[in-house]
């Protein structure tokens with residue numbers, strides 16, 4: 129379904145390779161978690177997959193249902209079904225959250241040759257989904273992420289994910305900075321989207337998120353590569369002992 | 380505001396974004412109409428001034444007024460203080476008068492106008508039929524009417540809904556007709572807000588103006604429909620010099636909109652207009668402009684020089700004026716719609732979006748002159764710069780010693796797209812009354828890569844993303860436009876920024 133093959137990528141401005149031969153394969157309906165020390169390249173991996181500027185792909189492929197995402201524009205990748213919940217969602221002053229969502233949903237539908245949703249259809253769906261994430265009308269009306277609390281921003285990411293119905297979701301530290309209740313809401317939001325087909329890659333530092341979103345596999349990333357893969361128990365090991373032992377093991 | 384309402388308003392943005400994709404070419408009004416024209420000889424001198432006056436069958440006083448302006452102009456020099464650069468204009472290498480031959484005898488009604496001219500307005504999306512629905516304008520309220528005065532090069536082709544307006548006591552006609560049919564009104568008001576000696580371009584205009592629009596709203600009348608003038612430059616090497624005069628008597632109210640376009644040509648063309656608004660006690664004028672003159676190409680070849688003097692005089696107590704401008708066109712813009720707040724408790728507002736892309740230059744802003752007590756003014760300026768363009772906000776807020784308890788609020792925001800363009804803010808402020816206050820805020824920001832990537836990751840194309848971000852930036856001003864034009868303006872914002880990224 130989603131495959132990263134020997135991905136090597138560097139910063140465009142500096143001669144510095146961040147991803148150094150990353151491999152990952154996620155089947156349909158699976159949940160994978162990636163853990164790893166700060167600076168190991170987790171966010172970079174998600175940006176390169178999604179097509180953010182500022183990086184050069186030196187080698188490798190990122191496949192979604194067999195199509196190489198690296199050949200596509202960022203919006204084409206999104207329409208193909210890739211979604212990234214950002215570690216730091218950006219603010220867009222003056223653009224209503226609802227406008228943003230509707231523009232995004234319809235842009236993707238259009239690109240896929242589907243009929244666009246009219247205002248009434250859209251409103252009905254968005255209200256329903258916002259409610260379960262405890263996002264109120266006020267938050268839908270406010271400009272995108274402007275003045276949102278940390279928790280609101282992350283819930284908003286999940287709302288966008290729910291509205292866009294992607295095939296492959298990457299969540300970059302969506303749990304960081306959330307209190308227990310907010311984290312539960314986010315986890316419930318993700319679980320509600322699990323349908324046996326949709327796949328997830330959850331980047332996190334904490335076991336507590338994985339208590340709620342049960343991963344099928346856990347990967348440890350260090351220095352631009354996956355250094356170890358295991359089951360949910362691997363996350364517990366990290367929680368208890370940190371990364372040091374794992375890193376030593378490989379070294 | 381309920382969510383239902385907010386989506387109706389918000390939906391505008393989504394539709395804007397759709398529009399960007401459907402418009403293939405960058406400037407869709409760039410066509411020329413092939414039509415037989417009558418020209419005055421090239422250049423300007425007293426004979427030309429006389430000729431223009433005689434073409435309009437003007438009374439002697441009007442000619443004298445023009446001639447004295449011309450003599451004054453000959454002694455003046457072009458202002459150089461604006462942050463705009465362009466080659467010296469050869470004022471003797473311009474045609475000052477051009478009218479379609481079919482207009483020599485002004486047709487009795489719009490039905491008799493040359494079909495080629497009617498076709499031109501149809502192509503521009505300007506409704507010249509007297510129908511309630513605004514053809515081609517989405518979101519227009521059902522049953523809402525807009526009267527149009529259509530100015531083509533030097534002459535007005537026709538004015539719609541004149542009869543219906545006359546029934547309400549409103550006079551809406553071309554300036555040349557007003558001089559003939561309502562000389563007492565014209566004589567009383569023309570040049571009383573922008574004197575013929577005001578500045579280089581206004582003085583030139585006073586000498587050679589050929590037509591324009593005239594509006595008179597009598598005491599206590601609320602104009603029953605939106606009024607508008609559509610200016611079209613078509614002829615080559617020709618300048619357009621029009622005057623607009625709007626008078627709102629005690630308690631009168633009117634909303635007026637002007638639009639303008641021109642063909643794509645390699646030569647620069649001059650447009651030097653004068654607009655005067657007279658607002659008496661408790662009267663209210665809302666004046667909106669969607670300026671879309673040809674901006675020139677990516678390399679700065681061609682485009683209109685838009686040198687315009689606009690001023691509103693709030694003569695009576697509680698008089699109100701609101702200028703809204705969406706400036707997307709022209710190679711060079713030099714324009715400062717101003718408010719003289721003479722009456723006590725009078726109010727002036729100025730909302731502006733100025734977009735410059737490629738090699739465009741805009742130096743625009745406003746002047747708020749507080750003379751009366753408790754006068755209020757509000758300025759919201761949004762400058763957007765892309766490509767290699769330069770965008771300057773220049774404004775003056777002046778509170779005179781007698782203007783007790785007056786207030787001004789100014790907000791100037793600049794948005795940069797790319798790193799080769801410039802934004803400048805030049806605010807002059809003078810407060811000579813201790814009980815009055817001036818507040819000024821200014822910001823400069825960039826459309827950053829993070830915002831663009833965020834939008835694109837959600838599925839928007841680069842154009843859609845830029846349009847959304849820029850419309851968000853300019854929202855406050857767009858909302859001050861009449862609803863149906865707000866949508867047009869949003870599309871325009873998006874279109875004029877095409878090719879500004881990537």
Ligand SMILES: Nc1ncnc2c1ncn2[C@@H]1O[C@H](COP(=O)(O)OP(=O)(O)O)[C@@H](O)[C@H]1O
Pocket residue numbers: 139146164165166167168169170171172173182
């Ligand atoms: N745009 C950038 N400019 C400079 N350094 C960067 C940039 N993006 C990533 N890096 C560097 O790449 C490494 C990996 O960063 P990142 O992918 O954010 O790691 P993680 O998400 O695992 O914490 C870090 O050393 C970081 O400083």
Ligand SMILES: [Mg+2]
Pocket residue numbers: 170171172215300301
């Ligand atoms: Mg990270």
